[in-house]
Amino acid sequence: MNIKFDPNNNVIKLCVIGMSLEDRGNVEEADKMFQQAWDEAADDYEKFIAAYHFAHRQKDITDKLKWLETSLQCARNINDENVKSAYTTLYADISGCYEELHDSDNAKKYTELSESYKGAPSDKGPFYHGTKADLKVGDLLTAGGISNYKPELQMNHIYFTANINGAGLAAALAKGEGRERVYRIEPMGEFENDPNVTDKKFPGNLTRSYRSKEPLKIIGEEAEWNKITTTEKSKWRENLAKNKGEIIN
Missing domain, CATH: 3.20.170.40 (Rifampin ADP-ribosyltransferase domain)
Structure with a gap:
């Protein structure tokens, strides 16, 4: 696959609106935007982005972990250069969830996975x-x-x-x-x-x-x-x- 980030994509637009509402303290409306983004997500790329943002609106740590794992699985399904740079962030966030759940083994595992994706970009262009x-x-x-x-x-x-x-x-x-x-x-x-x-x-x-x-x-x-x-x-x-x-x- 060769996916290009498109700011005119409706799911991406909804997430941007949600982030803007969140920044202004309008969290209830922000939550609605992120929920709508997930509901409208039609492929793994859109689901990967929507699930990531929806995860960070969860108050329960197990719910947050579930949505981050959903985002990660969708990113893996894509297997595209466009999303590989997100692995470091996703693994680090999942590690943080396991730390809060006092699961040190999984926290360590996902920290190591996060570190393994750091370094110089592997993008070949054009x-x-x-x-x-x-x-x-x-x-x-x-x-x-x-x-x-x-x-x-x-x-x-x-x-x-x-x-x-x-x-x-x-x-x-x-x-x-x-x-x-x-x-x-x-x-x-x-x-x-x-x-x-x-x-x-x-x-x-x-x-x-x-x-x-x-x-x-x-x-x-x-x-x-x-x-x-x-x-x-x-x-x-x-x-x-x-x-x-x-x-x-």
Whole structure:
């Protein structure tokens, strides 16, 4: 399988709404959103995400464990690169449940499983970078540019993704007056999960977003991806302006 994270997926939208309601303290409505997400989940990918969020709304630890195990089983059923980064989080959360249940053997087992999935990403790509810069094959993208989201911040890394639509979104939000471009790139050195998105809202790095201190080499350009509308672009910029969170640089 080759699953791409889609923010327009209705189950993902419901979970995002639920998280927003939870952040505002409206827990009853949040619970309804997560329940609806689970009820509407039609495949293992949607069930994996919905069960994860539903688990964290459970007051009883055995119920929380049951839903986390459901999420893990659905993730295993998928067996896709897109969800492997979530294993570390799922195993760690399950370990925490067993600790609360005073089951030290299982707590240790799942901690070890969590640790076994840590380390450098194993994603093989293809990888993309979105920008408005006019570049050509063979050019190198390097760290040190100015953040698209905080103009006072010089970035220590160069960012890229294995999700072409994610790169297209980055191109749409990028500074400059040029046309939106999505380039296929090859990392020239080691790279890591982007900590600004990993485990922030969804388990692991479902958007397959990465960063590197080493250059990225342009190896081609894409012509087709799901471009966002002018209205959607305005909403994104508005949400980014409201976001007071710190960028992990």
